[in-house]
Amino acid sequence: MTTTPTSTLTTHELPVAPGMNLRLAEGGTGRPVLVLHGGGGLPTVLGLAAHLAEHAHVLAPTHPGWDGTPRAETIASIADVAALYGRLLHQLDLHDVVVVGSSLGGWIGAELALRDDAGRVGQLVLVDAVGIDVPDQPITDFFALDARGVAEHSFHDSERFFTDPSTLPPAELARMAGNRTTMQALAGDPYMQDPTLRARLRDLVVPTTVIWGDSDRIVTPAYGQAFADSFGSDATFVVVPDAGHLPHLEQPAAVQAALDAIVGRRA
Numbered sequence: 532m533t534t535t536p537t538s539t540l541t542t543h544e545l546p547v548a549p550g551m552n553l554r555l556a557e558g559g560t561g562r563p564v565l566v567l568h569g570g571g572g573l574p575t576v577l578g579l580a581a582h583l584a585e586h587a588h589v590l591a592p593t594h595p596g597w598d599g600t601p602r603a604e605t606i607a608s609i610a611d612v613a614a615l616y617g618r619l620l621h622q623l624d625l626h627d628v629v630v631v632g633s634s635l636g637g638w639i640g641a642e643l644a645l646r647d648d649a650g651r652v653g654q655l656v657l658v659d660a661v662g663i664d665v666p667d668q669p670i671t672d673f674f675a676l677d678a679r680g681v682a683e684h685s686f687h688d689s690e691r692f693f694t695d696p697s698t699l700p701p702a703e704l705a706r707m708a709g710n711r712t713t714m715q716a717l718a719g720d721p722y723m724q725d726p727t728l729r730a731r732l733r734d735l736v737v738p739t740t741v742i743w744g745d746s747d748r749i750v751t752p753a754y755g756q757a758f759a760d761s762f763g764s765d766a767t768f769v770v771v772p773d774a775g776h777l778p779h780l781e782q783p784a785a786v787q788a789a790l791d792a793i794v795g796r797r798a
Contacts, residue, residue: 539581540556555593561586561587564589564590566589567591567630568594570634570635572706572710575633576636579779579787630644631658632660635661640660658778684776685748688773741766742769742778743778745774746775
């Protein structure tokens with residue numbers, strides 16, 4: 532039933548709808564924190580989730596269709612994924628939840644907060660999120676990049692994080708290909724955005740922090756500032772030096788410190 536990806540998290544399958552289970556990495560006690568991964572899958576946020584589980588109750592789901600999990604026909608959009616996590620918070624009766632979303636997970640988190648009629652989301656943290664349309668700051672077409680291009684656009688230190696696909700085992704290549712297929716199905720058209728999202732964020736008053744790597748070339752810091760400026764209440768915009776699209780991997784101490792301060796606060 533369980534595996535141990537880190538010393539503080541265990542993974543289990545949780546029924547969330549008829550015929551639908553959610554793979555959930557969970558651990559820790561304290562304020563609930565929902566950690567939502569981006570297109571690279573759960574491994575990209577496991578280190579951050581494990582850190583937060585040292586002083587919070589962390590839930591880090593694998594989005595349906597990622598990392599080899601099945602995707603039901605009812606999950607056909609980012610909004611559907613957000614609705615699924617709304618059901619999860621209701622099922623577990625969680626309140627004052629800090630929602631932390633990386634990249635695509637930030638888009639899911641914003642949609643979740645917008646749909647939160649029960650007031651379960653206490654704070655929202657977006658880390659180099661996608662999801663809004665900023666005409667003068669277009670999102671780089673991830674699907675048009677090769678492995679080298681992905682590293683160069685995603686990381687400040689691309690050489691450190693570049694992995695030659697020819698060195699990877701077949702199982703890892705299959706996982707990555709499956710993630711890519713699911714991402715195209717849910718967020719490929721329109722590409723990595725909901726044209727209505729930016730305007731709808733004006734109605735969201737949940738305390739929000741937007742964290743951005745200053746070297747991100749997938750979505751630029753100017754895109755991040757536009758995201759922060761889109762919220763109905765003032766959002767805090769935090770730039771992380773020497774980091775790209777996944778600052779929690781390149782500069783973990785800086786991102787962890789920012790999140791530790793947030794998790795310790797109440798809305």
